[in-house]
Amino acid sequence: MKPQIQAVTERIIARSKDSRSQYLDKINQAKSSKVHRSVLSCGNLAHGFAACGKEDKSILKQLNHSDVAIVSAYNDMLSAHQPYETYPQIIKDAVRETGGVAQFAGGVPAMCDGVTQGQPGMDLSLMSRDVIAMSSAVALSHNMFDGTLMLGICDKIVPGLLIATMTFGHLPTVFVPAGPMPSGLPNKEKARVRQQYAEGEVGQDKLLEAESASYHSPGTCTFFGTANSNQLVVEVMGLHLPGASFVAPNTQLREELTKAAARQVTRLTQQSGNYVPVGEMIDEKSIVNAIVALLATGGSTNLTMHIIAFAKAAGIIINYDDFADLSDAVPLMTRIYPNGFADINQFQEAGGMALLFRDLIDAGLVHEDVNTICGQGLEKYTQVPTMVDGKLVWLDGPTQSGDIEVIAAPGEPFKEDGGLKVLKGNLGRSVLKTSALAPGAEIIKAPAVVFEDQHDLDKAFHAGELDKDFVAVVRFQGPKARGMPECHKLTPPLGVLQDKGFKVALVTDGRMSGASGKVPAAIHLVPEALDGGLIAKVQTGDMINIDGQTGELTLLVDEQELAQRQPAAFTAQHEHSGIGRELFGFMRNNLSDAETGACSLFVKDNS
Structure with a gap:
């Protein structure tokens, strides 16, 4: 051992x-x-x-x-x-x-x-x-x-x-x-068509054709x-x-x-x-x-x-x-x-x-x-x-890999460490998936662009407002705010911007899809915005440092200025109803933070 x-x-x-x-x-x-x-x-x-x-x-x-x-x-x-x-x-x-x-x-x-x-x-x-x-x-x-x-x-x-x-x-x-x-349409090809759709190069018919060939x-x-x-x-x-x-x-x-x-x-x-x-x-x-x-x-x-x-x-x-x-x-x-x-x-x-x-x-x-x-x-x-x-x-069973591009040969791993890094800093604690990141992509220092809905980032992308280096801060996605939905809609536009050569990253108190990975994403941030997290005080233009090697997640703003700022208010309570969401208020209110499982079943002791 x-x-x-x-x-x-x-x-x-x-x-x-x-x-x-x-x-x-x-x-x-x-x-x-x-x-x-x-x-x-x-x-x-x-x-x-x-x-x-x-x-x-x-x-x-x-x-x-x-x-x-x-x-x-x-x-x-x-x-x-x-x-x-x-x-x-x-x-x-x-x-x-x-x-x-x-x-x-x-x-x-x-x-x-x-x-x-x-x-x-x-x-x-x-x-x-x-x-x-x-x-x-x-x-x-x-x-x-x-x-x-x-x-x-x-x-x-x-x-x-x-x-x-x-x-x-x-x-x-x-x-x-x-x-x-x-196996259906190769995953690389599916991802390529998704990005083409995000850039407007193909229409919904081609996108649906690709998705249907993948999930078939x-x-x-x-x-x-x-x-x-x-x-x-x-x-x-x-x-x-x-x-x-x-x-x-x-x-x-x-x-x-x-x-x-x-x-x-x-x-x-x-x-x-x-x-x-x-x-x-x-x-x-x-x-x-x-x-x-x-x-x-x-x-x-x-x-x-x-x-x-x-x-x-x-x-x-x-x-x-x-x-x-x-x-x-x-x-x-x-x-x-x-x-x-x-x-x-x-x-x-x-x-x-x-x-x-x-x-x-x-x-x-x-x-x-x-x-x-x-x-x-x-x-x-x-x-x-x-x-x-x-x-x-x-x-x-087999004793050696049938394809060393899929399962590494003994003693020759694809990386010396596992696929996860925990980031810590004044913004809180979060998880960064590193296994799919290109070398160097795990480190970025850039100004924040703040969103309170993943759909708003998509709109800004299509409006051409995001052709630059930046850290997307998508807040009020945590357990108590929205029930912690996956922010999967962020993946194609951020991937397109990354492919254009821009250094982009994400910080969110929400989740990302299990299929995401190539864009550095500090996710599951605790404490969340609705629970006193500093992410609620971030403003567009603030510098943020993400370092997936040292494990740093820092908002580079003077502490005195942060003390004077008022946290942003959660204004999306209307999204707590419709499609059955109104039935889950009691559960959402009792969800623990992500580091204790984002669970409503152990409210007496969330240690």
Whole structure:
């Protein structure tokens, strides 16, 4: 184990000692030596299996076989979740073969950031994570179940399911992925057309043609955004079967992996004699492994908030400093768009998760003494699921990269540090994704141009007002102001200006898309403008220094002058209504800051 990673782990364990102990006490109290439904009255139990078939009713009456909950984010508008339509029956049949029963416990909402980018609905995106966690809690609240299968893929869905998973930590839990869509229009070409559209060189017809050729079938979008970062993190924590993350949907291998996941959760229940409650299985070392893998692959910055939030649900306290110190110790080992030109299918072909696990283990970057749904240790995860004579087996995975432009050769990383830098200064603390930045782009000193809406920057760009070096300051995008929407609309115009030779950067208390990267962006700024952040006092023309090497984020204005300035007022309260936003005021008002997970579920203690 690399000493720096061990040191961060020990720091997290010490910081989390009291909260983790309280958490483990809580889940211990929820455990049962019998099936959980045994505590229900006859009337309760009758309601719980009233709709079951005769065979399942007979099993559930006996009180000696497991009942597995299925919680699914299926809907057929989201390409990543459409394949889940057929999973419940596949799972029920597989669990029945083990002598147990699986019931569809509940569905959770699943919104698509790709549909809502730049739209009013994006204001609900981050808060939907907490809704998903609460919806899952409702599904599991009947106390009928002895284990859980979580079906989810995308941006806020997996983090919401993980918060619920940790909350119900006394239950064994397995996550069941659905896999990426086939590769479509190359990501580099898609980005080029987007910039052409931003410059007015092509019309909407060409843009829609390019987007449709990129997002074109069932399955997860193939760039390495938040959805695929989620899958990587879940597998590294041992909540997926080995190699399950990036197997294509609607294939025999995918279906057999789903069946195997269903059978596996029954092997972890109290009734199996091999009880593995997920809240004990996932510990501080598991969380550190997740962060390390995210950094080693240049994954989505959204996971900084999500890991903090679901770790908190397990009594584990993470902060920006942990990400920063781990990033200094972890080399960048993959190039997947937006950190390169390959997509997730090309990563899979180059060696995929099995090779990544092998490289992380060999480099001493991950804790091997962790528990997973397949037992102790990570060696099983260096294997690859394969169909042999019609049966699912795991074979030894590759030991070297099939494409060193996608997965680096051992000892030859693409960068010596990970894909993330935490910036600190009088403006506050923020996250800078460095993995996709060109050399030198991570340092910029330029005058600010202040906006209070991402659409205003787009208007200024089209008016020709931004052909210069500048730092775009987009404020009042934080959790309490707007629910922290992604400012994805900023990416094409800033990218165009960068390509023209201007030095441009972004500072915002909002988020950027998991697919962004080439423009230096100090995001997730805390404190946010509506919470006393200095960003509310920035004026157009103020000099700002961003240094992604030293970690500096400074507003270069005299302190006496800043003391005399009044913070800008938030004037967009009208945007708290429409498209359902008026229903989320209570949640928005209770969101913690980004460094504590931007979460509304732990308002009593946002430590």
